[in-house]
Amino acid sequence: MFAELSAHAAAIRDRLVDFMNEHVYPNERELLAPPPEDERWAPRPLAMALMAKAREAGLWNLFYNHGPEGAGLSNFEYAQLCEIFGRSLAAPELFNCNAPDVGNMELLAAYGSQEQKDQWLRPLLAGEIRSCFAMTEPAVASSDATNIETRIESDGNDYVINGRKWWVTGAPSQRCKVAIVMGKSDPSAPKHKQQSMILVPMDTPGLTVVRPLTVYGYEHAPLGHAEVDFKDVRVPARNMLLGEGRGFEIAQGRLGPGRIHHCMRFVGLAERAVESMCRRARSRSAFGSTLAEMGGVRQAIGQSRCEVEQARLVTLKAAWMMDKLGNKAARNDIAVAKIVVPSLAGAVIDRAIQLHGGAGLSHDFFLAEAFAETRFLRIGDGPDEVHREALARVELERQK
The missing domain is CATH 1.20.140.10 (Butyryl-CoA Dehydrogenase, subunit A, domain 3)
Incomplete structure (x- = not known):
């Protein structure tokens, strides 16, 4: 299985296996246990401490290969390492390789402006904050994304967002500081040019985390999934990703x-x-x-x-x-x-x-x-x- 791993990737694999045996499996039950009610969405000290250890061990942003912040692995190599830490549901966060942050960091690296990268990508890569991705909606069949009804409307130097999303992974967490929101900016455009994506800080007035959602009764705190409401949420035009109609x-x-x-x-x-x-x-x-x-x-x-x-x-x-x-x-x-x-x-x-x-x-x-x-x-x-x-x-x- 590991025959085609480079020496660099093989060394990371060995450190990763050791880290899982020493720090993850022994602490897994505590890391995954439902937290006390008043601490459900707060960062866990143990997880934060293990994140610091993982970073010190060079086991950080293993998925990322856009710059010096990543490990420089191919997808084929990363797949084999990802299988190792994927053995525990507690592990991906510890290596800053958790969904939806992985996808959001890849998105910002590929499509974000320099200002957007400085404001959001850098702290995400550093593990200082978390993010969420708001696409699915409760009122429409979101398996067909052209159905999405959330509106992103231009208003002077701003955009105003109105709509409701759910299954927004990570939104309940106190560490979640920004949402990437997909919505309709031009209903008159061709079918696949109506949608845009925009960055919305979680503390923007009008953005409300309505409720956490469970999967077979699991809340997955302190990360979890949520239903999120956007009511006259106003953000600067510079928060638009790549341009209108490119969602x-x-x-x-x-x-x-x-x-x-x-x-x-x-x-x-x-x-x-x-x-x-x-x-x-x-x-x-x-x-x-x-x-x-x-x-x-x-x-x-x-x-x-x-x-x-x-x-x-x-x-x-x-x-x-x-x-x-x-x-x-x-x-x-x-x-x-x-x-x-x-x-x-x-x-x-x-x-x-x-x-x-x-x-x-x-x-x-x-x-x-x-x-x-x-x-x-x-x-x-x-x-x-x-x-x-x-x-x-x-x-x-x-x-x-």
């Missing part, structure tokens, strides 16, 4: 790489689930034999190994295609990974839950929350059905 262009540039990053992490979760299944099967006995001696359990483990390998290979292929041909040319491979990996990882984790019995449903193991996360992504970043439809169009055109 879809930006969205495609942002969402493609973000989808593959999720897949990289989910391979790690699925691999860890197989390991957990094997440990449980060897350690538990029922009806006169260990679970590991039961044919049905062995079938489940064998099938899970096949599915983890499939998930890993489609992810690595997509990452390799991104390196060789660019993100746009790799979009079909990214779509395949986005469809395949969450479903396969979810199936593996579900078997692991079953094998663990009641314990698998509890907070005593990572499995229940991991299952919720993989199930979420079959809808998040565009539902699977949309990606299948796009792939089908490509195949039909190819076979003419």
Whole structure:
């Protein structure tokens, strides 16, 4: 698996494995435990301390390759490292590689003005703040982003935003300081030129975090997802990203790489689930034999190994295609990974839950929350059905 890692990437991998063993796994339960009610959205001292340690260890912004702030890894190399820290839901934040900040930092690096980079990208890269991405809306079928109704209207030297968003990941956090908002700036323009993206500081008057949203009952504090209301929210015209009508262009540039990053992490979760299944099967006995001696359990483990390998290979292929041909040319491979990996990882984790019995449903193991996360992504970043439809169009055109 690691045969094509450069010496630079291999050294980072070794430090990353050591950091996970020394700092992440021993503290995982505390890092993921629901915080006290009055501290739900506040930064956790333990997480902040481990972030500082990760930065000192050179395990910071591993995804980023736009400048000296990053580790200079290819997508293929990063995929293999991302799998390692993806084994724990607590880990990505510690390395400043958490969604949606990864996508937002990539977006600002690619499309932001120098002023926007100085104001928002630099503190994000430093881990001083967090950000959110507001695209999906509760009132429309947002799987078709042309349905989005939030208005971004020019008013002199400002833009005024009105609308309601939800599934805004990271918005409840006290560390979240800026939202990237997609909305309609010109309803009369061609279908894919009506939308724009704009930067909105979270403390702007009229912006209200209405409520946190749960995924299968998990609030995921202190980050979480939220419903956010924008009522006459006024920001300077210089906050517009790239220019009016270029929201879809930006969205495609942002969402493609973000989808593959999720897949990289989910391979790690699925691999860890197989390991957990094997440990449980060897350690538990029922009806006169260990679970590991039961044919049905062995079938489940064998099938899970096949599915983890499939998930890993489609992810690595997509990452390799991104390196060789660019993100746009790799979009079909990214779509395949986005469809395949969450479903396969979810199936593996579900078997692991079953094998663990009641314990698998509890907070005593990572499995229940991991299952919720993989199930979420079959809808998040565009539902699977949309990606299948796009792939089908490509195949039909190819076979003419």
